[in-house]
Amino acid sequence: MTPLLEVEDLHVRFPLTEGTIEAVRGISFTLGRERLGIVGESGSGKSQTGRAILGLTARPGEVTAKRLAFDGIDLMAAPERLRRSLRGSRMTMVMQDPRYSLNPVMTVGQQIIESYRAHKRVSGRDARRAALAMLDEVRITAPDRVMALYPHELSGGMGQRVMIAMMLITGPELLIADEPTSALDVTVRGEVLRILDQLVAERGMGLILISHDLEMVASFCDRVLVMYAGKIVEELASGALDQARHPYTRGLIGCLPKLAGDSHPLPVLTRDPAWAR
Amino acid sequence: MAAGPSPLTAWLTTAEPQSRTQARVGHAYQSFRRLARNPTAMAGLVIVGLLVFVAAFAPLLATHSPIASGDLRTERLLPPGPVFWLGTDDQARDIYSRLLYGSRLTLAVVILVSIIATPIGLAIGTVSGYFGGWLDRVLMRITDIFLAFPRLVLALAFVAALGPGIENAIIAIAITAWPPYARLARAETLTIRNSDFIHAVRLQGGSSLRILLKHIVPLCLSSVTVRVTLDMAGIILTAAGLGFLGLGAQPPTPEWGTMIAQGRRFLMDQWWVAAVPGIAIFVVSLGFNLLGDGLRDALDPKASR
Amino acid sequence: MSLDPGLTVEALPERRGRAALGFAGGVAGFLLTLAITLFGLVVVTFVIGRVVPIDPVLAVVGDRASAATYQRVRAEMGLDLPLIEQFRVYLVKAVTGDFGRSVLTTNPVIEDIRTYFPATIELATLGTLIGTLIGVPLGVFAAVRSGSVLDQIVRIVGLVGYSVPIFWLGLMALLLFYAKLDWVAGPGRLDIAYDYLVTPVTGLLLVDSLMQGQLDVFWNAISHIVLPAALLGYFSLAYISRMTRALLLNELAQEYVVTARIKGLSEARVIWRHALRNAAVPLLTVVVLSYATLLEGSVLTETVFSWPGIGSYITSSLQNADMNAVLGGTLVVGAAFVTLNLVSDLLYRLLDPRTR
Numbered sequence: 048m049t050p051l052l053e054v055e056d057l058h059v060r061f062p063l064t065e066g067t068i069e070a071v072r073g074i075s076f077t078l079g080r081e082r083l084g085i086v087g088e089s090g091s092g093k094s095q096t097g098r099a100i101l102g103l104t105a106r107p108g109e110v111t112a113k114r115l116a117f118d119g120i121d122l123m124a125a126p127e128r129l130r131r132s133l134r135g136s137r138m139t140m141v142m143q144d145p146r147y148s149l150n151p152v153m154t155v156g157q158q159i160i161e162s163y164r165a166h167k168r169v170s171g172r173d174a175r176r177a178a179l180a181m182l183d184e185v186r187i188t189a190p191d192r193v194m195a196l197y198p199h200e201l202s203g204g205m206g207q208r209v210m211i212a213m214m215l216i217t218g219p220e221l222l223i224a225d226e227p228t229s230a231l232d233v234t235v236r237g238e239v240l241r242i243l244d245q246l247v248a249e250r251g252m253g254l255i256l257i258s259h260d261l262e263m264v265a266s267f268c269d270r271v272l273v274m275y276a277g278k279i280v281e282e283l284a285s286g287a288l289d290q291a292r293h294p295y296t297r298g299l300i301g302c303l304p305k306l307a308g309d310s311h312p313l314p315v316l317t318r319d320p321a322w323a324r
Numbered sequence: 325m326a327a328g329p330s331p332l333t334a335w336l337t338t339a340e341p342q343s344r345t346q347a348r349v350g351h352a353y354q355s356f357r358r359l360a361r362n363p364t365a366m367a368g369l370v371i372v373g374l375l376v377f378v379a380a381f382a383p384l385l386a387t388h389s390p391i392a393s394g395d396l397r398t399e400r401l402l403p404p405g406p407v408f409w410l411g412t413d414d415q416a417r418d419i420y421s422r423l424l425y426g427s428r429l430t431l432a433v434v435i436l437v438s439i440i441a442t443p444i445g446l447a448i449g450t451v452s453g454y455f456g457g458w459l460d461r462v463l464m465r466i467t468d469i470f471l472a473f474p475r476l477v478l479a480l481a482f483v484a485a486l487g488p489g490i491e492n493a494i495i496a497i498a499i500t501a502w503p504p505y506a507r508l509a510r511a512e513t514l515t516i517r518n519s520d521f522i523h524a525v526r527l528q529g530g531s532s533l534r535i536l537l538k539h540i541v542p543l544c545l546s547s548v549t550v551r552v553t554l555d556m557a558g559i560i561l562t563a564a565g566l567g568f569l570g571l572g573a574q575p576p577t578p579e580w581g582t583m584i585a586q587g588r589r590f591l592m593d594q595w596w597v598a599a600v601p602g603i604a605i606f607v608v609s610l611g612f613n614l615l616g617d618g619l620r621d622a623l624d625p626k627a628s629r
Numbered sequence: 630m631s632l633d634p635g636l637t638v639e640a641l642p643e644r645r646g647r648a649a650l651g652f653a654g655g656v657a658g659f660l661l662t663l664a665i666t667l668f669g670l671v672v673v674t675f676v677i678g679r680v681v682p683i684d685p686v687l688a689v690v691g692d693r694a695s696a697a698t699y700q701r702v703r704a705e706m707g708l709d710l711p712l713i714e715q716f717r718v719y720l721v722k723a724v725t726g727d728f729g730r731s732v733l734t735t736n737p738v739i740e741d742i743r744t745y746f747p748a749t750i751e752l753a754t755l756g757t758l759i760g761t762l763i764g765v766p767l768g769v770f771a772a773v774r775s776g777s778v779l780d781q782i783v784r785i786v787g788l789v790g791y792s793v794p795i796f797w798l799g800l801m802a803l804l805l806f807y808a809k810l811d812w813v814a815g816p817g818r819l820d821i822a823y824d825y826l827v828t829p830v831t832g833l834l835l836v837d838s839l840m841q842g843q844l845d846v847f848w849n850a851i852s853h854i855v856l857p858a859a860l861l862g863y864f865s866l867a868y869i870s871r872m873t874r875a876l877l878l879n880e881l882a883q884e885y886v887v888t889a890r891i892k893g894l895s896e897a898r899v900i901w902r903h904a905l906r907n908a909a910v911p912l913l914t915v916v917v918l919s920y921a922t923l924l925e926g927s928v929l930t931e932t933v934f935s936w937p938g939i940g941s942y943i944t945s946s947l948q949n950a951d952m953n954a955v956l957g958g959t960l961v962v963g964a965a966f967v968t969l970n971l972v973s974d975l976l977y978r979l980l981d982p983r984t985r
Contacts, residue, residue: 103890103891133893142888144884147884148884148887151982152906152910161892465665466669469670472966473963474962477943477959477966478673482677484947485678565795565796569928569947595804598797598800601797602798602801606792606793612792
């Protein structure tokens, strides 16, 4: 059986006047219908990995890979038309902050319906019905009312649930969630994660959860990839964090706050330039 | 030159300047390097440099008198030729020489308007931003009123009241030019006002006047300078427009807008009389616009998108 | 022409901030600002009127009148009152549209303005229409292909527009398209043969002639207006395309654009429906500002094309020291400019859902 996603030797480069920046430097992994976490600090290339898979690397970035395939479709060779028809219908992404990632001058309803009708030939009435049902699935009460709202009228948690509804309404098989909760209030993070968890489980989707929060990723995913300076430095089963060997991962674990015991002085992550080689 | 950076370059580009002067000169040098990488900005700089050069050496470069008429029977309205390089006007004056002397007026207008309008804008803007409160509200309300005014029509009315002439045109343009500088200076002051180093100066007992003059005004200067440079083309065009309407410099002064107005009567047959000064205005305005654009990119990378 | 090159994207967040006051506060604030600004305009024209070296009494009685006549007329004109009282009278008259009589045409100034202003409006409207219909798509393409040859061309077109003296370009256009090529009709609004064939209703010749079925008048008017309108359109286009490009580049860098692409929308839909829709609100204010500037800039264009509009009226009155006409014209153009300027601010509140 072909895996949902195959990535082999993926590179993302940004040629700038001051020199080329290599954001992602040859990473490889495969994904089935499972939950994969990618953890790393800002600038480690984890978000660029997600964008490269969707084919949304910003100009003037270049993407190369030995193999980048979705459900057996070679994405590197696929024409832009095909990639666009895959985007939004079979693979999708939820971004960090609903305050910026929702279009401020379109109502929630317009945006969700647009997402649905971009890939399904249905009447406006059917699309509206589907949108209402989807909002219900992300546990929005009074979806009728919410459909008419503009993004700035939503709270952060509601905005992110709308975003999830908009991205999952077409029933995609792969979801990349890029820091889906880090812009939210701590109090609603758990709720948004539970909704995401349930939808992924019910629909049997593949999920890539990108985050800087090792603990959250470990509790949510089956496997965790640790990225540093554009490379995967370690792959771990989420139950086996204590078996981490790479000093960077161990440093990350050491920095997690503990309830028991005194943690003075606060541990500081020391970096070895050799890791980046 | 040797391969490595010369001692001078090293002194200019060091990350740890030893004195304020070195820091200032070094900063200017870095800005200039950024400007120099922008070919259109350099083209603008060359044009403006050329204008200054021509204005300075007009008597040496001119082939005829800019004011005195030639032989009215044989030398009127001649096309460009070997004696009169750009032809002659209806008073048998050499257009080329008049053009050269006209550059002095253009330069004078730009400089005078800038040195009248910039301090007004800086003073109102920094005072308004620094003190805040009712003073800020009153000053900004006045600024907004001026900002909403039609500049050309107002300059026109001013000149009508004060009487035509290049001095009055300059005053009229300056009176309508300052409001954007005040707004800009106020915005800059607001961001500087609460910074730690201003608090430090205040704790050391620095007076408000001293803080404004020594710390806030210098920091506002670069963005206001860019804005003034961007406006210079507009100033030249307004001055030329007033000249064209007969409200700026009066004949026989070789002001470019006035020259176009005079050439207008012979447009159909001796078109060069009106065409040539217009080209001069266009080239000089373009130079200032290119330079202003480049300066904005070099000094204020944020705004360059 | 003073299209304001400083009004770039940096200037707009401030407007956005002001817009955040909310809609109701917006309308009240708008009316207050409008009133204060118009009052300021009256003050400025009053001051200008007082510093004029021309003696307004002499202009009426002539320099051979006796001292007694002089004093009588002076008192009639209210010039012996204290300055503040003179201002009160001036203000009341200005508000009621009484700007006195024009010495030159002997008509009340307000009637002259009624005759001349529609010609200006007709010209500026057509110019803005041309500038918007061409400038917005040009700006969009320049932003989408930023850095390309097309982008460079749009930039140069804009820079030339900012740098060329409008009256000179008008003269050169007349020389080429009217005198040499004979493609268009010359100065003025109509050929003399067509004068007085159309009864002014709106004062807009193109509209009136169409409504009265005078097609040949209409076509003649078109052949007269096309050159000055194209010229104003070019200046408007230079400004609008540049602003469209900057605004759209700003929007294209936003996250919601990425979202739209993730949804699998076509690039055309991402740009025109998502990004441009967000830029539309500030863009509309740009168009309104450009319209206001064209109304004002008419002073120079109308002189070049002998266009019988308010600009020509002001300048010819100026050259004849007809201060009533100059100040009345300035007030009306100024009031139109101020109102449009502030309306562009108000539009922000009306059209941006975030401020409703």
